[in-house]
Amino acid sequence: MIQRFFILCSGADASILETCSPGERNKYAGIGATVFFTAVMAFLAAGYALYTVFDNVYTALGFGLIWGLLIFNLDRFIVSTIKKRNSFRSEFLQATPRILLAVIIAVVISKPLEMKIFEKEIDRVLLEQKNEFTLANKNQIAQQYTPVVEDLEQDIANLKAEVATKEAETNALYDIYISEAEGTAGTMLLGKGPVYKEKREKHDAALLELRELKADNAERIAAIESQIQQLNTDYETAVTDSQPIIDGFDGLMARISALGELPWFPSFFIFLLFLAIETAPIVVKLLAPKGPYDFKLEEEESTVEAWVTQKVEQRQHIMATDAALNEKIYGEIREEERVYAHKKQKAEELLRLQADAFHELQVKSL
Structure with missing residues (x-):
């Protein structure tokens, strides 16, 4: 079986x-x-x-x-x-x-x-490729967010520098009016005279401006930091959403390519x-x-081929013979006088009938 x-x-x-x-x-x-x-x-x-x-x-x-x-x-x-x-x-x-x-x-x-x-070696190659893709993906996504974050961080630095500059100016005014009171600078007179009072008022005004500037810049910095935090969140979300695509990088083409790395x-x-x-x-x-099977198969094929060839040749001979017989038979008929007379008689009768029918048609039309 x-x-x-x-x-x-x-x-x-x-x-x-x-x-x-x-x-x-x-x-x-x-x-x-x-x-x-x-x-x-x-x-x-x-x-x-x-x-x-x-x-x-x-x-x-x-x-x-x-x-x-x-x-x-x-x-x-x-x-x-x-x-x-x-x-x-x-x-x-x-x-x-x-x-x-x-x-x-x-x-x-x-x-x-x-x-x-x-399979294990291919999985190792795929893991290395996935890690490379993950790093490249993070860098590529970061290129969309990093410039914006850097600009916002620069704005924060500018706001802090503005506060620091104002604070330095305020501290300088403080040192000036203190030195005036101690008599170590300015009028060089010890005590709190009119000049001291004027310099103290300048310092107080600058200090008030400093406090207002700190409060205003703190709000602006908080708003900018909120934007930065939102951008960081969007970046993490984009990385998280794209990670499954990288994790799924183990299809047929990826495995064939990884096999080529081995x-x-x-x-x-x-x-x-x-x-x-x-x-x-x-x-x-x-x-x-050649074995017995090959010889017997060749015998069967040759038998069929010979039989088909014979049948084709027989049909060709039959067609040729039939054509020759037909040519001879119809040639002899053409020479037969009785056939000619009979054919002529029938043609004359046909012509008379056609003439009579045409005459009757003409009479009816009149």
Whole structure:
């Protein structure tokens, strides 16, 4: 039962193989088993690849099954269409397109399995890329907010500098009127005279202006700091909202790119393995000598070809003979006097009838 199934997978004619030796049936059963298990590997590879895309087991299994059946049908077609010939050159030329197709199939099958085999290494590469993307994303978003924040911080610094300047002026006026009172500057007279009083009033006025300036600038600084805090909040929100996109950077293309970051030799070795599996049935059929199955298949094909060729040639001869007979028969009829007289009599009767009908039509119209 299993042998029959694998023979079916090989695309060979089961009725012809039944008349061959057990060794010949085993050979084609082995070829069919290779085709079948290649399709199974294609199903697993496609299922994993599509799972990374859809993130749904049932969808991945459904599409993976369709892909596996497609690969099975292609491999079966490739193997079944290679016929043994008497020349290796003609056999190789016949198999060349099929080998190229087998290489493409091997690449398609091997890549998803490579991603599964090197999953941990790919996750490490993806983690490094995600960290780089996170830093780059923060810097890129910061470019939208940093200039505005720096301008606001400069406004705060200007307001504080304005208060500091006014405070320095007020302190200088304080030192002036104190020195006037002590007699160490100004009029050099000890005591609180008119000059002292005038300088004290200037200081008091400046102190009042300083207090008003501090209160006004404090409100403006508080408002600016509120804007800065809101901008910082918006920045954190933008970073938080964009982070899930970076965290989700683990799709099929990202994993293929990450696989390319790894050393090439292990991936190349796996590709060669699947290439060997995929091309094994073709290579076996090319290198193996003609067996009983090949001779019997060639006999059946040649029989059908000879029968069809014979039928075509017979039809051509029949058509040629029939044309010659018709030419001869109608040529003799043309020379027959009785046929000529009969044809003439019928033509005269037809003309008389046409003339009578035309005459009656003319009389009616009058």
